[in-house]
Amino acid sequence: MAGLPATSGRGRLTQGQVDVALHNGFGTYQKVESGALVPSAKYLRQVAELFGLTPFDLQVAHASLTGTEPVPHPSERPSSPWAQVIQGQSQMALVLDYSGALIAVNAAAEGLFDGEPPANFWHWMLSPAGRQCLGTWEEDWAPYVLAEIRRAQARHPADPGLETLRTELGCHGYLQGMEPARWGFTAEPRTMHHPRWGTGHVQYLAAQIEGSSGQMVTLPFTPA
Incomplete structure (x- = not known):
């Protein structure tokens, strides 16, 4: 799957089930997975939550699919x-x-x-x-x-x-x-x-x- 780590992929979910889970139109995830659609940062965060991706995996996917770094979420404050x-x-x-x-x-x-x-x-x-x-x-x-x-x-x-x-x-x-x-x-x-x-x-x-x-x-x- 383009830009997303195979070990943390969609597992047993079909592409259509991912679309249903994320409340997107049919075929959206297939286009992202094939590289035909550049996803938004919000969409990638939703995918990361659904698949249980680590923040590092999300950065890799974001860079691979959009060519940019993801904007950190406000709650992600520096550690002590x-x-x-x-x-x-x-x-x-x-x-x-x-x-x-x-x-x-x-x-x-x-x-x-x-x-x-x-x-x-x-x-x-x-x-x-x-x-x-x-x-x-x-x-x-x-x-x-x-x-x-x-x-x-x-x-x-x-x-x-x-x-x-x-x-x-x-x-x-x-x-x-x-x-x-x-x-x-x-x-x-x-x-x-x-x-x-x-x-x-x-x-x-x-x-x-x-x-x-x-x-x-x-x-x-x-x-x-």
């Missing part, structure tokens, strides 16, 4: 060992979920915040506190945060957390009329006024955490 990984770094490091919510922060990154770390890192970056810390904010920071939020909303359009984030950001008058950048964060240096280390440059280096909807963000700091 990632918090231990960032604690061992000397540079500022964070673990975020798909909506910018802060899952873990190391000691170096805690120095960015006045008191307790915020619930949402992207929200903090666009807040007055973030504006004070992030130099050349209007050019080098805010548009790229808005781009990251736009990408997250495109991936998870029905997520209530992202809708709440957008509503809260709409209360900031200084964001009115600001357009997102054409892409998210890249590795070029950006100015930062660190409360403890002074003015310098950082890079926003984000890496998707395999098998989850989260990412690890490292912010290496170079004094000016």
Whole structure:
């Protein structure tokens, strides 16, 4: 079966029975299996649940049948060992979920915040506190945060957390009329006024955490 592991295939189910189980038109699964129809991400998740595929098997099937990686489900948060990984770094490091919510922060990154770390890192970056810390904010920071939020909303359009984030950001008058950048964060240096280390440059280096909807963000700091 195209793109799906033989050991976890449909077993004794016929192609027609798969269509009935997934409430699809007759012949849908046969077209997917033969490669005549490119399935949606939702359809592949339904097939994975029906066949009991592992997340890794789903990634392989998704890549084989669509040529792209599946978007992680919001519930697939990074496991707790990632918090231990960032604690061992000397540079500022964070673990975020798909909506910018802060899952873990190391000691170096805690120095960015006045008191307790915020619930949402992207929200903090666009807040007055973030504006004070992030130099050349209007050019080098805010548009790229808005781009990251736009990408997250495109991936998870029905997520209530992202809708709440957008509503809260709409209360900031200084964001009115600001357009997102054409892409998210890249590795070029950006100015930062660190409360403890002074003015310098950082890079926003984000890496998707395999098998989850989260990412690890490292912010290496170079004094000016």
